[in-house]
Amino acid sequence: MRILSVGAFALTVMATPVLALDSGDTMQAWAGASPTEKDNLLRKLDAGSGGDASRERVRSCLDDTSHATGHSNLPISEVAKACSEQSARENI
Numbered sequence: 772m773r774i775l776s777v778g779a780f781a782l783t784v785m786a787t788p789v790l791a792l793d794s795g796d797t798m799q800a801w802a803g804a805s806p807t808e809k810d811n812l813l814r815k816l817d818a819g820s821g822g823d824a825s826r827e828r829v830r831s832c833l834d835d836t837s838h839a840t841g842h843s844n845l846p847i848s849e850v851a852k853a854c855s856e857q858s859a860r861e862n863i
Contacts, residue, residue: 794848801847802837809833816851828858 792800792808794816801809813826832854836842842850 798837799843829854
């Protein structure tokens, strides 16, 4: 009986959709996201249009901002836009 309970639990966990990181999420969600989730969101936001170097600068900016006091409730999309603009200025 115990094996059935463990099996049912495992199936439930596997069938539950994983909530992906979204641009409307807060910087607190960014701080807790996996590297894969962060990469996927950066691709969605097209923050990597300047190549790997640009994507890494934007990601670094987002990582730094996610740990800054008072920034945890900011939407990722707004911070990503500011980070992309900063990256573009640094790339000139």
